[in-house]
Amino acid sequence: MAGHVQKSLQGACVWVTGASSGIGKALVGQLVAAGNFVIVSGRNKDALCKLATQFGGKVKPLVFDVSCADSMTSVASQLANITDYLDCVIACAGVCEYVDDLDFDSKLYERVFETNFLGVIRTLELAKPLLDKSKTAPQFVAVGSLSSVLPFPRAQAYGAAKAALEYFVKVARIDLSHQRLDVSLVRPGFVATALTSNNDFSMPFLLTPDAAAKRIIDGVRKRKAIIDFPRRLSWPLRFLGLFDGLWVRFVGPHLTRMKTNTKSV
Numbered sequence: 603m604a605g606h607v608q609k610s611l612q613g614a615c616v617w618v619t620g621a622s623s624g625i626g627k628a629l630v631g632q633l634v635a636a637g638n639f640v641i642v643s644g645r646n647k648d649a650l651c652k653l654a655t656q657f658g659g660k661v662k663p664l665v666f667d668v669s670c671a672d673s674m675t676s677v678a679s680q681l682a683n684i685t686d687y688l689d690c691v692i693a694c695a696g697v698c699e700y701v702d703d704l705d706f707d708s709k710l711y712e713r714v715f716e717t718n719f720l721g722v723i724r725t726l727e728l729a730k731p732l733l734d735k736s737k738t739a740p741q742f743v744a745v746g747s748l749s750s751v752l753p754f755p756r757a758q759a760y761g762a763a764k765a766a767l768e769y770f771v772k773v774a775r776i777d778l779s780h781q782r783l784d785v786s787l788v789r790p791g792f793v794a795t796a797l798t799s800n801n802d803f804s805m806p807f808l809l810t811p812d813a814a815a816k817r818i819i820d821g822v823r824k825r826k827a828i829i830d831f832p833r834r835l836s837w838p839l840r841f842l843g844l845f846d847g848l849w850v851r852f853v854g855p856h857l858t859r860m861k862t863n864t865k866s867v
Contacts, residue, residue, distance in 0.1 A: 611823055615685050617641040619668055619725055620695030622649035624795035625745065628815035629692060634660045636819075641684055643668075643677075644695065668695045668721030669713070678728050687735035690822065692743045693722045698797045700756040711759045718763035723770070733783055743822055744771050745788045748830065751839045752846060775827060787828050788818050791835040807832045 616633050620626035622644035633640050634657045642650050643666040650663035662684050666677045697717045699710050722744045733740040749757050750765040771787040778785055792798055792805035793814045809817075809832060821829030830836035 611690065611819060612637045614638045614689035615641070615687060616690045616692065617643065617664075617681075617688055617725075617729060618692045618694055619643045619666060619721075620693075620745075621653065622646040624694075624797065625790070625793055625811050625814050625818070626692075626694035627653070628811035629694065629818060630657070630661065632812070632815050632819055639685075641681070641688075668693075668724055669716035671720075671724065674724060674728065681728060681732070685732065687737070688729055688732040688740065689736045689738070690741045690743065691725065691729045691733065692745070692818070692822070693725045694745045695721055695725075696745065696797070698760050700760070701758045702756065706758070711762070714759040715763045715766070718760070719766045719770070722767055726774075730783075736782070739782045739784060739825075741784045741786060741822060741825065742774075743786045743788060743818070743829075745790070745818075746771070748789045748791050748836055748839055750789065751836075751843045784825050786822060786826060788821065789828060789830045789836065790814050790817075791832055807835045 611633065616638050618626050618629050618633070618640060621630050621640075621642035623646075626642075626644070627649075630640050630642055630653055639660055639662075640657075641662050641664050642653050643664045644650055645665065645667045647663070647665050650665060654661045654663045664677065664680055664684065667673060695717060697714060699714055701707075701710070726742055729742065733742065744767055746767050747760070747764040749761040750768045754761060768787055768789075771785055775785040790809070792801075792808045794808055794810055798805060798808075814831070817831040818829060830840070
């Protein structure tokens with residue numbers, strides 16, 4: 603493919619992972635409406651094909667399980683057959699598993715890190731050569747979480763993976779500062795998706811996927827380093843993050859569901 607790309611995300615070639623549902627799916631609809639060509643990836647082939655049918659030639663499906671390292675060669679080949687450049691990549695694939703007891707399961711952590719951290723690295727590894735061929739300044743966008751701002755009970759695996767991703771993105775932005783590639787981090791609050799539908803706790807300021815996608819695209823267009831939303835949640839959390847020692851000692855213990863181990867030794 604060849605094309606002219608604008609920084610406003612119009613007429614661009616965009617790759618979205620985690621595109622079969624939730625925020626990713628909402629992003630696809632808004633990106634296509636803005637006149638972009640979108641490559642959609644995820645594990646659900648049927649859902650991706652439905653998107654391609656819905657949007658015709660403006661969307662191309664590419665099955666990619668970001669947690670599977672063995673698929674890299676195959677995905678790279680398929681991606682190269684679809685396009686010879688990328689202008690923007692939004693790594694939106696993610697999973698969430700909570701730690702519900704004190705018997706920490708390392709396999710749980712592996713699953714979460716494979717998708718939420720290593721999955722983003724794999725996506726960037728595949729995308730970087732094509733981003734380098736963009737006609738204008740390209741952008742890589744990783745979707746993290748506001749959970750990386752403060753430590754929340756039961757979110758050890760999820761929050762740790764998102765915190766690792768945040769550190770990686772910030773360092774990558776520094777190391778790539780002398781290249782044309784911008785790297786951005788998205789830190790959303792609660793969004794009504796299949797992942798959050800199983801949450802059994804209150805989710806303040808819950809957004810729809812469409813509302814979240816709009817905020818992401820607005821931030822990407824402005825090439826913001828960090829895209830936080832909603833402000834009603836992100837600003838208080840960022841302020842409280844300045845006093846995380848007090849949070850861990852006094853606030854967190856009132857939120858946890860972990861019970862004191864009273865077993866005799």
